[in-house]
Amino acid sequence: MMEKYLTIKEAGQHEIIIEKSRFICSVIRAEDEKTAQEFIQRIKKEHWNASHNCSAYIIGERDQFQKANDDGEPSGTAGVPMLEVLKKKHLKNVAVVVTRYFGGVKLGAGGLVRAYGNSVSEACNAIGIVERSLAIIISCTLDYSAHAKFENALEQQNYQIANTTFTDKVTIDVYVDSPDVSNFQEWAVNITNGQIKMHESGEKYREKDVI
Numbered sequence: 001m002m003e004k005y006l007t008i009k010e011a012g013q014h015e016i017i018i019e020k021s022r023f024i025c026s027v028i029r030a031e032d033e034k035t036a037q038e039f040i041q042r043i044k045k046e047h048w049n050a051s052h053n054c055s056a057y058i059i060g061e062r063d064q065f066q067k068a069n070d071d072g073e074p075s076g077t078a079g080v081p082m083l084e085v086l087k088k089k090h091l092k093n094v095a096v097v098v099t100r101y102f103g104g105v106k107l108g109a110g111g112l113v114r115a116y117g118n119s120v121s122e123a124c125n126a127i128g129i130v131e132r133s134l135a136i137i138i139s140c141t142l143d144y145s146a147h148a149k150f151e152n153a154l155e156q157q158n159y160q161i162a163n164t165t166f167t168d169k170v171t172i173d174v175y176v177d178s179p180d181v182s183n184f185q186e187w188a189v190n191i192t193n194g195q196i197k198m199h200e201s202g203e204k205y206r207e208k209d210v211i
Contacts (some may be wrong), residue, residue: 005092009128018115018168020103025123027096036095043097051102054078077112085120124127129211135175137201140172177205
């Protein structure tokens with residue numbers, strides 16, 4: 001698993017108009033080629049009457065799975081510029097489709113390159129980009145009477161909560177960087193006067209907004 005990487009915040013769509021043509025960029029997270037290809041086919045089916053449904057994706061820790069498709073636009077004017085935007089933004093595990101509804105004005109090769117590239121760039125910025133970083137989950141179990149104080153202390157120390165479960169006690173799952181686990185546990189014991197039980201619950205990605 002990658003320790004840290006950038007990707008889009010969530011699946012979404014963003015539309016721009018260029019010389020009366022509609023460019024609709026659809027984007028998702030895709031951690032394998034099957035997901036990316038199924039997404040591309042779904043968008044092509046949804047926009048079956050569009051002039052073009054150009055696509056690109058970049059997947060894998062070393063960006064080992066990459067593909068760009070011009071879908072009938074002049075070679076190199078759509079899919080590749082779309083892929084280049086994903087690379088320049090250092091995004092991973094992302095698939096995009098730009099659907100074009102032709103508006104009657106030809107853009108030329110240079111205009112197409114700019115249009116498809118801008119469509120992806122603006123969509124990523126509008127939808128948002130996040131940094132995903134791998135962290136240890138520390139499950140902290142304590143009495144209800146200590147819950148509010150401990151949660152406030154976590155916030156003051158900038159610890160991010162992954163999940164909170166309420167049963168006969170309260171269990172708060174906290175993201176902790178691997179080198180900080182011992183320090184966190186010592187801090188948690190001190191802040192709760194020892195009225196806390198903790199154990200590691202594996203690893204999980206946490207997300208921080210970049211754009």
